[in-house]
Amino acid sequence: MLEIKDLVATVEDKTILDGISLTVNPGEVHAIMGPNGSGKSTLANVLAGREPYAVAGGSVRYQGQDLLALAPEERARAGIFMAFQYPVEIPGVSNMQFLKAAVDAVRAHRGLDELDAPGFMKLAREECKKLKLKPEFLKRGVNEGFSGGEKKRNEILQMALLEPSLALLDETDSGLDIDALQVAAEGVNALRNAQRSFIVVTHYQRLLNYIVPDFVHVLAAGKIVKSGGRELALELEEKGYSWIE
Amino acid sequence: MSDDINALIRREYAAGFVTNIEAETLPPGLSEEVIAVISAKKREPEWMLEWRLEAYRKWREMQVPQWAHVKHPPVDFEAISYYSSPKSKDDAPKSLDEVDPEILDTFEKLGIPLHERAKLAGVAVDAVFDSVSIGTTFKEDLAKAGVIFCSISEAIRDYPELVKKYLGSVVPQNDNFYAALNSAVFSDGSFVYIPKNTRCPMELSTYFRINELNTGQFERTLIIADEGSQVSYLEGCTAPMRDENQLHAAVVELVALGNADIKYSTVQNWYPGDEDGKGGIYNFVTKRGVCDGPNAKISWTQVETGSAITWKYPSVVLRGDNSIGEFYSVALTNGYQQADTGTKMIHLGRNTKSTIISKGISAGHSSNAYRGLVRISPRAQGARNYTQCDSLLIGERCGAHTFPYIENKNPDAILEHEATTSKVSDDQLFLCRQRGIDEEKAVSMIVNGFCKEVFKELPMEFAVEAGKLLEVSLEGAVG
Ligand SMILES: Nc1ncnc2c1ncn2[C@@H]1O[C@H](COP(=O)(O)OP(=O)(O)OP(=O)(O)O)[C@@H](O)[C@H]1O
Ligand SMILES: [Mg+2]
Numbered sequence: 001m002l003e004i005k006d007l008v009a010t011v012e013d014k015t016i017l018d019g020i021s022l023t024v025n026p027g028e029v030h031a032i033m034g035p036n037g038s039g040k041s042t043l044a045n046v047l048a049g050r051e052p053y054a055v056a057g058g059s060v061r062y063q064g065q066d067l068l069a070l071a072p073e074e075r076a077r078a079g080i081f082m083a084f085q086y087p088v089e090i091p092g093v094s095n096m097q098f099l100k101a102a103v104d105a106v107r108a109h110r111g112l113d114e115l116d117a118p119g120f121m122k123l124a125r126e127e128c129k130k131l132k133l134k135p136e137f138l139k140r141g142v143n144e145g146f147s148g149g150e151k152k153r154n155e156i157l158q159m160a161l162l163e164p165s166l167a168l169l170d171e172t173d174s175g176l177d178i179d180a181l182q183v184a185a186e187g188v189n190a191l192r193n194a195q196r197s198f199i200v201v202t203h204y205q206r207l208l209n210y211i212v213p214d215f216v217h218v219l220a221a222g223k224i225v226k227s228g229g230r231e232l233a234l235e236l237e238e239k240g241y242s243w244i245e
Numbered sequence: 246m247s248d249d250i251n252a253l254i255r256r257e258y259a260a261g262f263v264t265n266i267e268a269e270t271l272p273p274g275l276s277e278e279v280i281a282v283i284s285a286k287k288r289e290p291e292w293m294l295e296w297r298l299e300a301y302r303k304w305r306e307m308q309v310p311q312w313a314h315v316k317h318p319p320v321d322f323e324a325i326s327y328y329s330s331p332k333s334k335d336d337a338p339k340s341l342d343e344v345d346p347e348i349l350d351t352f353e354k355l356g357i358p359l360h361e362r363a364k365l366a367g368v369a370v371d372a373v374f375d376s377v378s379i380g381t382t383f384k385e386d387l388a389k390a391g392v393i394f395c396s397i398s399e400a401i402r403d404y405p406e407l408v409k410k411y412l413g414s415v416v417p418q419n420d421n422f423y424a425a426l427n428s429a430v431f432s433d434g435s436f437v438y439i440p441k442n443t444r445c446p447m448e449l450s451t452y453f454r455i456n457e458l459n460t461g462q463f464e465r466t467l468i469i470a471d472e473g474s475q476v477s478y479l480e481g482c483t484a485p486m487r488d489e490n491q492l493h494a495a496v497v498e499l500v501a502l503g504n505a506d507i508k509y510s511t512v513q514n515w516y517p518g519d520e521d522g523k524g525g526i527y528n529f530v531t532k533r534g535v536c537d538g539p540n541a542k543i544s545w546t547q548v549e550t551g552s553a554i555t556w557k558y559p560s561v562v563l564r565g566d567n568s569i570g571e572f573y574s575v576a577l578t579n580g581y582q583q584a585d586t587g588t589k590m591i592h593l594g595r596n597t598k599s600t601i602i603s604k605g606i607s608a609g610h611s612s613n614a615y616r617g618l619v620r621i622s623p624r625a626q627g628a629r630n631y632t633q634c635d636s637l638l639i640g641e642r643c644g645a646h647t648f649p650y651i652e653n654k655n656p657d658a659i660l661e662h663e664a665t666t667s668k669v670s671d672d673q674l675f676l677c678r679q680r681g682i683d684e685e686k687a688v689s690m691i692v693n694g695f696c697k698e699v700f701k702e703l704p705m706e707f708a709v710e711a712g713k714l715l716e717v718s719l720e721g722a723v724g
Contacts, residue, residue: 092694
């Protein structure tokens with residue numbers, strides 16, 4: 001699925017990712033933890049192709065192709081989805097219109113027809129319901145005036161509709177209340193299957209009670225300093241990051 | 246902003262073709278003789294010629310206005326030809342059958358079929374090619390409702406009383422330099438009269454096309470909605486791509502009597518000039534309406550994407566008590582375009598209300614200014630105005646400016662003003678691209694979202710067209 005080798009990434013000549021290697025197989029869930037500023041979001045952004053992050057070394061292969069050679073929209077169409085740590089607003093563009101444009105673009109790439117408007121609306125409403133979002137939500141501008149928790153659930157809604165192969169969830173749990181956390185986690189779990197993989201960035205081991213990972217990695221100063229199973233997260237919670245160094 | 250976006254700001258102008266027809270064009274330059282020739286060609290009555298000459302004499306005393314936030318080399322008014330008409334057998338064509346097929350093709354290519362078979366459903370069209378109206382559709386259907394819709398030249402001959410009474414009543418001859426010039430040399434345009442208590446049975450539309458080189462277009466539109474009547478009017482404009490700048494100086498006058506309602510929508514797509522700012526139309530237009538009776542309403546909606554320079558302030562004089570003026574505007578500038586546009590709301594009557602929603606979008610090296618005046622007279626007890634000016638910037642090299650003027654002489658008036666400036670941010674674009682949407686589509690979606698409040702004021706068919714037009718105008722704004 002995904003093979004990251006010795007990845008080095010910089011911003012304005014400052015090294016942020018300092019040689020990361022990580023292999024994600026189909027169906028696996030990898031959790032990434034680590035202190036603030038260690039490079040977790042940067043890793044997700046580099047995989048999604050965001051500027052101004054520059055790749056200064058290493059390689060990333062995704063489903064047999066050179067991921068780094070693809071434009072962000074091509075990566076998205078190839079099945080990479082990123083749930084943003086800080087989702088932005090697009091005033092005046094309705095959530096529905098935005099979602100449909102996204103789904104149509106991804107479907108077109110897969111050789112599928114555009115969904116007709118009523119069919120899509122039905123689908124979107126069903127997904128909304130699962131995430132306990134009111135249907136009015138679809139009519140509002142993208143993230144426009146959404147509460148922090150609504151923005152995060154909106155990311156999950158987008159993921160559910162786009163059905164990615166590899167989802168990068170950047171602190172999707174931050175800012176969610178206890179119930180919303182459970183709803184969002186259910187949304188993720190509903191998508192889990194033998195082909196689909198997840199990289200879940202989080203600060204809280206609590207999320208991992210709901211989304212149970214196959215692996216946990218600790219990122220510090222741009223390097224993976226420790227990897228382990230589910231129990232590593234519990235250990236971190238108890239002892240903090242200083243214990244690793 | 247990334248270089249990609251700057252690369253996106255290259256455009257293709259789909260209406261830029263030239264029609265090869267034989268034209269009869271007056272030699273450049275302006276004099277009383279030239280005006281007499283124009284008037285004679287149009288077989289105008291004596292009073293009309295006198296009116297033109299009066300305007301011409303006023304114009305000669307006037308100076309080119311310098312206050313707008315635009316820059317251009319001075320226009321040489323002696324280098325312009327003031328009249329051009331497609332050469333046809335006998336002056337103006339009697340019916341559409343007599344119109345040169347090349348011209349019909351031109352309008353067809355622009356999406357405005359004029360012949361019987363393909364007429365636009367539910368929209369009556371007056372087509373003006375260079376200086377001459379070449380035909381009006383659905384005339385008979387409209388006549389049944391008592392609605393007069395014809396070229397202004399015909400109206401001068403056939404309805405002299407109405408024309409004498411209202412021409413220049415809203416925009417006086419000496420209102421401004423370009424209005425005076427227009428009054429002297431106006432060639433054609435549309436005339437509309439809606440009788441009392443009549444709802445116009447269909448949308449009325451005029452489509453303007455400049456074709457000839459070095460020809461100015463000076464059309465004159467006069468719309469009169471008698472008491473209790475209602476009309477929706479659309480105006481569209483295009484021109485071929487030419488390296489030279491061409492002058493367009495129109496005057497539009499609207500008269501809404503008591504309880505009448507006029508909705509005037511414009512989609513202006515004159516040739517904006519090329520990537521380097523060469524060529525394009527100078528669009529210096531005076532548009533004004535008067536609510537001349539209680540409860541009258543005038544609503545201007547404009548989508549301005551074309552022209553090298555736009556200088557235009559559709560305004561409403563709110564004379565009748567409880568009358569309403571509205572101005573909804575989207576002005577998009579790209580390349581080296583310059584726009585200085587806005588509105589004037591003049592509150593004279595009691596409880597008069599006005600709404601101004603202006604959306605300026607600037608891309609490329611362009612400059613986009615909103616200029617608005619809200620004036621409340623001492624008599625205008627209970628007057629209200631709401632103004633909202635939003636600017637959206639795409640890229641780093643464009644500019645947006647806002648010049649709101651308020652003159653309030655009535656302490657009871659309620660005035661609200663909101664202004665915002667935002668950018669199409671890299672983060673918004675990345676969100677779209679991360680969801681699989683390409684950059685060009687993303688920009689157009691974001692811009693359309695920004696304009697939503699104005700687009701919803703447009704008649705349905707126009708709203709779709711306006712959205713597409715923005716998309717084309719932004720072509721090349723992301724690469
Ligand atoms: N666009 C940018 N420009 C400059 N510096 C950046 C940029 N993006 C990230 N950085 C820097 O890179 C480092 C890693 O940031 P990153 O956002 O990846 O951390 P993180 O592990 O996600 O932190 P958090 O847990 O707070 O979300 C930080 O020092 C940050 O300031
Ligand atoms: Mg982060």
